[in-house]
Amino acid sequence: MAPRHHRRTTALAALTTIVLAVPLTAGCSAVEKAIDCAQLAVDISTDVDNLQDAVSGAAVDPQDADNLLDALDKDIDKIKDKTDNADVGKAVDHLQKAVDNVQTAIDKGQDPDLGPVKDAAGELTKVCSP
Known part of the structure; x- marks a missing residue:
């Protein structure tokens, strides 16, 4: 339970840092994008975190995992639409590939490896921080 709280705390700290670090002279659009x-x-x-909970039980619930993967895909699409930053784009591409690999594993009835998804999400958090 502590790792999930730690990731959220880190992400929220990144959000706060961005808000405080963007210079007042920056245009509103730069602040909004950050x-x-x-x-x-x-x-x-x-x-x-929710995906990890869904696949870490005794048996993977494919429908629950599919729903969570759909939510991830939607959030990935949102961030693709809202940024033109090359580093963010690269992190999003890594995340999308990792999510696609999890979906493929679940479709084949295999246990998915969430390590690359967690790594890519961490990479995204880093590039979204100043």
Whole structure:
């Protein structure tokens, strides 16, 4: 339980840091993009936590996992639409590939490896922080 709380705390700290670190002279759109990126990183972190809960039980519930993967895909799409930052784009691409691999494993009835998803979500949180 502590690792999940730690990831959320880290993501929320990143959001606060972004809000405080953006210079007052920056345009509103720069501030809004930074906040959007950080908020979506928090949402994705929550999605990853929920996915881990769904697949860490005695048996993977494919429907629950599919629903959570759909939520992750939607959040990934949102962040793709809201940023033109190359580093964020690269992190999002890594996350999408990792999510696709989890979906493939679940579709094949295999236990998915969530390590790459967690790593990519962490990478996204980093690039959304100043």
